[in-house]
Amino acid sequence: MTAISERVSDPTEQQASKRVSQSVFDGSRLRVVLLVDVYDGAQQQFLEAYEEMGKQVASVPGHVSDQLCQSIENPSQWLITSEWESAPPFLAWVNSEEHVRMVEPMHSCIRDTRSLRFHIVRETGGEEARSASGERRLQSSPRIGDGVIRHALTFTVKPGSERKVAELLANYKSPEARVDDTTRLCRTSLFMHGNRVVRAIEVRGDLLAALRHVARQPEIRAVEEAINPYLEQQRDFHDQESVRVFFTRAALPAVHHVTGGQDIEQAQRHALYYPARTGMGMRLAELLARQDERAADDPRSPVLQSTVYERDDVVVRLIDVRGGLDADPAAALGLPDAAQVAELTTLLDEGAAKKDGNLSRLLTLARMDLITDRRSAPEA
Template identity: 75%
Template sequence: MTTTSERVSESLKRQVSQRVSQSVFDGSRLRVVLLVDVYDGAQQQFLEAYEQLCNQVASVPGHVSDQLCQSIENPSQWLITSEWESAPPFLTWVNSEEHVQMVRPLHDCVRDTRSLRFHIVRETGGPAVEAEAGERRLQTSPRIGDGLIRHALTFTVKPGSEEKVARILADYAAPEPRVDDTTRLCRTSLFMHGNRVVRAVEVRGDLLAALRHVARQPEVRAVEEALNPYLEQDRDLDDPDSARVFFTRAALPAVHHVTAGQESPDAVRHALYYPAREGCGLRLAELLARQDEAADDPQGPVLRSTIFQRDDIVVRLVDVRGGLDADPGPVLGLTDRARAAELTALLDGDALGTDGSPRDAAPARLLTVARMDLVTDRRAPDA
C-alpha cells in the first residue's frame, strides 16, 4: 500500500517549481545540527547527560545516528549532529512530552543552544555511500526560498476567559521590529479557535534571536504576565526552566509553505483549524501539503499557504483574495470529491458535529468549523 507520505514525496520529486516553498514532506533524510555552549567547568556533567540522552534517542523511530563534537578552539563549545530517515519522525519526537523530559538533565549544564535542521540534497563519499544512494532518497532539486522563517506558538486558555484573552492580545503596542543588523520581525498574526490561541510569526534572519528580542520587550512581557491567570498550563516566566518547558510545549512548527508568486493589495490573511482524528494530525498535514503543491492556478484565491502541525493540531494560514466564502473549496483544500473523502477520513467527526461521511466535508460545513477568529495581524513597516 502506498502511504500518503510516499505519494507526497513522489509528487514533490516530479515537480521542479520556481515558486517559493518549503516542506518537511520531501522524503529525503534530515540532518540536525545542535550548537551548544556549556557552562565553564560543566563539560564532564554535560558529557554524562549526553551519553544518557544518546542511549534513549537510539530507540526513537526514524533515528539513524548522531555525533558529539567538542571545539578545538573553545572547549565550552560543543556540536551535536544527528541523522534521521526524514523530517516527520524527528519533528514528532522533538515536539513530544518524552523529549521535554529527556533533555531536562542538559539544562543545568548548558548556557545556550541553537538548533538547525537541513534536508540532505547532495553528498559525496566512498563505496558505502554510493551503494546506498538508491535507498537514501536525496532531494532531486532545491526549493526556492524567500529568506523568511515561519513559526507559530499555540496554547489554550481556561474556558470562559476567551473574550478577556482576546482583548489582552489585541490591545498591546507592537514591539520594535528590528532585532539587530541581520534579524527583523516582519509579521505577527494572532488567531483564536474556541479557547486555543495561535500566534504565527514571520522573521527574516535568526528566529531564536527574534523570539528572545520580543520576549524582552516591556509591552510584550506585560501581556504575557496578564495572560498567566487564564492559561490552562501554569507557567512562571521568572523561572527559566518553567518558561522553557512552556514554550517548548507551545511550539507549532511550520511543516509546509507555498507561495503562488503573485501579490494582491486586497489579500486578507485567514487561519483555519482542522480538527484531526486522534493520531491523524501528521497525515492530515501531508494531505493538505499535497493539495497546496498541486494547486498552481494563477487565478486561484490562495496566494500563500503555510501549514503548521504538532501532534493532532493542524493549522493552515492562508492569504486569500476574494474572501473565504466566495470559493471555500480551494481555500480549504477540497478541490474534488476524492480529496474531500480522503480529508474527511482524517477529521474528527465529533468536532465536526457529523457522522464522518464524505458529504460532511462539504466546504461550507468545514469552513464553519475550521475558521479561526482574527485577533490581530501586524506587519512591520517595509516588511
C-alpha cells in the same frame, strides 16, 4: 482517493517548485545540527546526560545515527549532529512530550543552544558513501525561498476567559521591528479558535534572535504577564525552566509553505484549525500541503499563499486569499474534490469529522477568529 502514505512525488522525478519556499515532505534524509554551549565545569555532567539520552533516541522510529563532538578550541562548545530517514519522524519526536522529558537532565548544564535542520541535497565521499546515497533518499533539487522564516506558537486558555484574552492580545503595542543588522520582524498574525490561541510570526533573518528580542520588549512582557492567570498550562516568569517548558510545548512549526507567485498585498489573511485524530497530525498536514502545492499552479485559485503548521494533533493552515472564504469553500479548505474531503474526515477528530461532506459546515468549524494582523513598516 489518494493514499495518505504516498509521498508528494518520487525523489528521482520530483522537481522543486519555484513557488514553494519550505516543506518537510520531500521524503529525503534530514541532517539536524545542535550547537550547545555548556557551563564551565559541567562537561562531564553533560556527557553523561547525552549518553543516557542517546540510548533512548536509538530506538526512535526514523532515527539513523548521531554524533557528539567537542570543540578543540573551546571545551565549553559542543556539537550534536543526527541523521534521520526524513523530516516528519524527527519533528514528531522533537515536538513530543517524550522529548521534553528526555532532554530535561541536560538543561541544568547548558547555557545556550541553537538547532538547525537541513534536507540532504548532495553527498560526496568514498565508495561507501556513494553506495549509501543510492539506497537513501537525497533531495533532488534545491527549493527556492523568499528569505522569510515562518513559525507559530499555540496555547490554550481557561474556558470562559476567551473574550478577556482576545482583548488583551488585540491591544498591545507592537515591538520594535528591527532586531539587529540582519534580522527583522515582518508580520505577526494572531487568531483564536475557541480557547486555543495561535500566534504566527514571519521573520527575515535569525528566528531565535527575533524570538528573544520580542520576549525582552516591555510591551510584550506586559501582555504576557496579563494573560498569565488565564493560561491552562501554568508558567512562572520567575522560573526560567517553567518558561522554557511552556514555550517548548507552545512551538507550532511550519511544515509547508507555498505561494502562487501572485501579488498578495491586497489579499485577506485567514487561519483554519484542523484538529487531528490522535497520531494523525502529520498525515493531515501532508494532505493539506499536497493540495496547496497543486493549487499554487492554478492562476484561478483564490488562495494566493498558504502555510501549514503542525504539532502533535494540532494542524493550522494560514492562508492569504482574494475575496472571502465563503465564495469557494473547497479552495479555502484546501480540498478540491470529494475524495479529498473524505480523506480529510478520516483524519479529523470525532468532534470535527462529520461524514456528510458539507464543505460550508467544515469551513465554519475550521475558521479561526482574527484578533490582530500587524505588518512592520518597510525599511527606509
